[in-house]
Amino acid sequence: xxxxxxxxxxxxxxxxxxxxxxxxxxxxxxxxxxxxxxxxxxxxxxxxxxxxxxxxxxxxxxxxxxxxxxxxxxxxxxxxxxxxxxxxxxxxxxxxxxxxxxxxxxxxxxxxxxxxxxxxxxxxxxxxxxxxx
Amino acid sequence: xxxxxxxxxxxxxxxxxxxxxxxxxxxxxxxxxxxxxxxxxxxxxxxxxxxxxxxxxxxxxxxxxxxxxxxxxxxxxxxxxxxxxxxxxxxxxxxxxxxxxxxxxxxxxxxxxxxxxxxxxxxxxxxxxxxxxxxxxxxxxxxxxxxxxxxxxxxxxxxxxxxxxxxxxxx
Numbered sequence: 001x002x003x004x005x006x007x008x009x010x011x012x013x014x015x016x017x018x019x020x021x022x023x024x025x026x027x028x029x030x031x032x033x034x035x036x037x038x039x040x041x042x043x044x045x046x047x048x049x050x051x052x053x054x055x056x057x058x059x060x061x062x063x064x065x066x067x068x069x070x071x072x073x074x075x076x077x078x079x080x081x082x083x084x085x086x087x088x089x090x091x092x093x094x095x096x097x098x099x100x101x102x103x104x105x106x107x108x109x110x111x112x113x114x115x116x117x118x119x120x121x122x123x124x125x126x127x128x129x130x131x132x133x
Numbered sequence: 134x135x136x137x138x139x140x141x142x143x144x145x146x147x148x149x150x151x152x153x154x155x156x157x158x159x160x161x162x163x164x165x166x167x168x169x170x171x172x173x174x175x176x177x178x179x180x181x182x183x184x185x186x187x188x189x190x191x192x193x194x195x196x197x198x199x200x201x202x203x204x205x206x207x208x209x210x211x212x213x214x215x216x217x218x219x220x221x222x223x224x225x226x227x228x229x230x231x232x233x234x235x236x237x238x239x240x241x242x243x244x245x246x247x248x249x250x251x252x253x254x255x256x257x258x259x260x261x262x263x264x265x266x267x268x269x270x271x272x273x274x275x276x277x278x279x280x281x282x283x284x285x286x287x288x289x290x291x292x293x294x295x296x297x298x299x300x301x302x303x304x
Contacts, residue, residue, distance in 0.1 A: 030289060031283070031287040031288075031289060031294075033283075039168070039179070039180070040168045040179070040199050040201060048272065048276075049276060052276050052280070053276075053279075053280070053283075056280050056283075056284075056289075057289035057290075058283065058287075058289065075162070075163075075202060076201075077165075077168075077199060077200055077201035077202060077205065078201070078202050078204065078205055079179075079201055079202075079205035079206075079208065079209055080204075080205065080208045081208060081209065081212040082208070082212075102295065104295040104296065105287050105292075105294055105295045107283060107286075107287055109279060111266070112237070112238065113209075115228075115238075116212065116214045117214075119214035119215075119217075119218050119221070119226075119246070120212070120214040120217060122221045122224070122226070123214070123217035123218060123219075123220040123221050124217065124220070126224070126297070128221075128224065129224055129225075129286075129287060129294050129295065129297070130224060130225045130226070130227070130282070130283065130286045130287055130294060131221050131224065131225075131226045131227070132226075132227045132228075132229070132279050132282060132283070133226075133227070133228050133229070
């Protein structure tokens, strides 16, 4: 089961699921992935991918963009790509605070519309060391 | 967005976006619209669907049931990741695309974006339809391609991929 985590972006809570590799040894850091969902999606839809990547050894953070899923936002369903890109960058920042993560080896992965969003986020946040759309 | 609509639906959408801008200027909330409707309904929605409507209903019920703000479509139309995709370099990029039936993500747009991207980059083409990456064999293939790329550029148990020479960053 993933660990439910949250962080704040511009005053609004972003909820996410953190998938940790089961074979990780105490104190060991791993490369990581921030995963972005598709058009009008929610992070729950990324459970298969979170499990898959973590089983392969990668810490994986699947986020609900603000105004989607359980993340905050008074107006729901705001598909604002600029905001989504900020959420993904905040996801990188969050992972960099985690003891399980190699802070300079974080990738972005996104599916469908989320693929377009990770292309935009990866272009403007050089901490994304690889981008998969 | 354009590829999902005929000419009349496209003009209707642009008119609705104009009306929503005025509505928000007046201090009213953005209009709520369904995420998806059958193509034949002609009502404004984010993603008109035809024969794939049933797939949406069965594979992604959350999306079928949800609505969103009209302002979202305005923002999505303004969004152009192809304009900045070259700035991902020198960090590695992988695009995984299906080559089967596809109207939601036109392959022409994806290939154009890939052409604009700079090295290092990888393109993986897989023979599945537009929702094929979300179940069974297609999902396994897409995830396998993503993992194969990660194992090449950010392998577990290595420091590879972590450091990029400062002078090589485009931004």
